[in-house]
Amino acid sequence: MYVERDIRDAAGVFAEMEVNLDDVVDVQLPPFRDILERDPEEWHRPNWRRQVASWMLDRARNQLLEQGRHYDEWGSWQDIGANGLPGELTWEEFVASSSSHRHLQNIAGTRPLQLLTWSGETWLLPRAYADLLDRWERREEEVVALARLCSSCGDQGPYWGDWRPPTTSGYVTRCPPCSGAAFQPYTGHLRGVQYEMLRRRATRADEYLCRLCKASQASAWDHCHAHGYVRGPLTELTREFLQVRGPFR
Structure with missing residues (x-):
């Protein structure tokens, strides 16, 4: 969907950005949502906050599976603990898992976990970086919206590209x-x-x-x-x- 030249230009601009690591914002990660409650179209929309929260929840769930614990013993594994992570997950375990899946855990070609910080109450990111991810979300939405329009009559098709052979x-x-x-x-x-x-x-x-x-x-x-x-x-x-x-x- 993108021209490689535009991607390289954007990467150059990002590399030259002066990010003030002391100017941070609360990223406000969304709470857990069960799969039965998901709107299929909404779930596939770009949402970097939901993606970060999903990485945390997936690791907490996989930790219980690796321990061989039955589902009835999981308890409220999705509840957020004092360290900002769900279940019994520690930051060290989360970082170790993320390091082995770095090729998967990137958003807009960047790795947010390297800048994410727990304040004791909320998760924080540099403001400039959070703004960048917000702009990426908006641009993704614009591109997908254009790609959903029938080239002949202009009707809008499904989000997941069934009209795009x-x-x-x-x-x-x-x-x-x-x-x-x-x-x-x-x-x-x-x-x-x-x-x-x-x-x-x-x-x-x-x-x-x-x-x-x-x-x-x-x-x-x-x-x-x-x-x-x-x-x-x-x-x-x-x-x-x-x-x-x-x-x-």
Whole structure:
């Protein structure tokens, strides 16, 4: 979604920032929320405070699992203790775990845990850094909002990108009605044809609608890897689903 040049420019600006480590703000980490209470769309929105809190809660839960303790013995493991961390988690244990997962625990290309400090009552971060993460959230929201708009009619699609199939010119957002008007449905006319034959003929899957959802532009030919027969055109999301569920008939 981003141009690499813009990312490098932003990194240069960040590197030159004069961060006053004495000017700090309370980051106000959100409380624990059970998975059943989550709004699926809201949960995927960029929220760096929720992400930091999630890292803490995940480590506290994993600590109990590693100890082999039954769930009935966990008690109120999500409650925040005097050290600002949930359950029986200590800062030393949290830092040790974070060090082994540094490639995962970054936000906007930065590592907030290196600057996070517990005051005895609240978690603190340098004000300039917290402002930077807030601006990242807003920019992410703007980019996703634009990517959700159907390129043909302007309707807004789902947050998680179901309307954005890959094409030869990049990802394009199209709603199901516009996809249905732009691409032809697959009629099963290639049943029994070898996938390699389609490749040699350059028969494109993205000229068709996905055989299963019949609403989005397909991106690849699903085929039997043992016998090589074509099954039909699918979107990438559908292909990923079938890798878990198994092929359709």
